[in-house]
Amino acid sequence: MRLLVTGGAGFIGSEFVRGWLRSDPAAHVTVLDALTYSGVEHNLASVAHRPGFRFVRGDVCDPDVVDQVTAGQDAVVHFAAESHVDRSIEGAGPFVRTNVVGTQVLLDAAVRHRVGRFVQVSTDEVYGSIGEGSWTEEWPLAPSSPYSATKSAADLLALAYHRTHGLDVVITRCTNNYGPHQFPEKVIPLFITHLIDGRAVPLYGDGRHIRDWLYVSDHCRGIELALRGGRPGEVYHIGGGTEVSNHELTGLLLDAVGAGWDRVTRVADRKGHDLRYSLDDSKIREQLGYAPQVPFAVGLAATVDWYRENRRWWEPLKAGAERV
Known part of the structure; x- marks a missing residue:
């Protein structure tokens, strides 16, 4: 199989590429x-x-570059996206451009070159927030942030290209990822690296927001199952099975580095902050045989160890991001 992976130098995309090869x-x-x-x-x-x-090296919004790299491919796995919610609140323009226009440019190329399968990698955030229970794949989209709104738009575009052009599209929606190589603006690597450096960590509001955590290699295993065996036009949820509040997560990370709660700074809650995300992933489990393999405690310990041992990787990235 000849495979095009967009955003393949990012956190999840690079994990997928390394695992595939x-x-x-x-x-x-x-x-x-x-x-x-x-x-x-x-x-x-x-x-x-x-x-x-x-x-x-090229922009997914550049039709000429996208046309060149799409030609001759059997499948596309589309990771490329702007993904940080806080940045989308500060300015939505780059998110609309990359996540919506970039997806449209890629879909057009996939139709033109008769690509055999197009996997749109998406997020649970497209559903908004849920107080009880879990979302199924048929749940209406109700995004809360500019980021999740652009991902919702990209998902709908992909499904429209399936229905209009007959493009073989599969969508995956995952819960919160964590693991090695995650850019240090996201909460787990941000907290780990801050704590390693002796800095305080910022906890939004009262910390009661709940997320289901998914180790990155488990996510990529689910994407591969959807790529190889998913049904055209279907959406598949990929979950980790571990719901943890931000307050609980903070305590686990403090314990992992031997720090106390005096290193936590309470900050004003994020605008439109969703309280809880929860996916029902029984469809991919029953149809494609998915099951997460990395327990949260094991994955979190491995992640902390990786950031301890790879300061040369994250330190310049973090310095650059904080200057933006």
């Missing part, structure tokens, strides 16, 4: 990534020597 060293993978602030080409260093690997 580990399982099939002879595979042909083209990564398209603009290497904006959160894209790190070094994330792909361990597979860059593979004969079937090709890296193209």
Whole structure:
């Protein structure tokens, strides 16, 4: 299979590429990534020597570049996105451009070149917030932030191209990811690196917001199952099965680095902050055999250890992000 992976130098995309090439060293993978602030080409260093690997630095919104890299591909896995909610609140323009226009440009190329399968990688945030129970794949979209609104738009575009053009589209929606190589603006690496440096960590509001945590390799395993066996036009939820409040998460991270609650600064809650996300992932479990393999305690400990051991990776990224 010839595979195009957009956003393949990012946190989740690079994990997917590394895993795909580990399982099939002879595979042909083209990564398209603009290497904006959160894209790190070094994330792909361990597979860059593979004969079937090709890296193209380019913008998913550039029709000429996208046309060139899409030609001859059997499948597309579309990770490329602006994804940080706080940044989307400060300015939605880049999110609309990359997440909506970029997806449209890629879908057009996929139709033009008769790509066999298009996997749209999305998020549970498209549903808004849920007090009790869990969302199924048929739940109406009700995004709360500019970020989640643009992901909702991208999902709807992908489904429209399936219905209008017959493009073989599959959508995956995941819960909160964590693990090595995550850009240090997201909560788990932000807190870990702050605490390692002796700094205080910012906890939104009363910390009662609840998220289901999914180790990045489990997420990528679910994406691969959807890529290989998902039904055209279907949405699949990928969950971790571990719901934790932000307050509980903060306590776990404090314990992991031997810090106390005096290192926590309460900050004003985020605008439109969703209280709880929860996906019902029984569909992908029953139809495709998915099950998360990394327990949260094990994955969190491994993540803390990775950031302890890889300061040279995250320190310059964090410094750059804080200057933006």
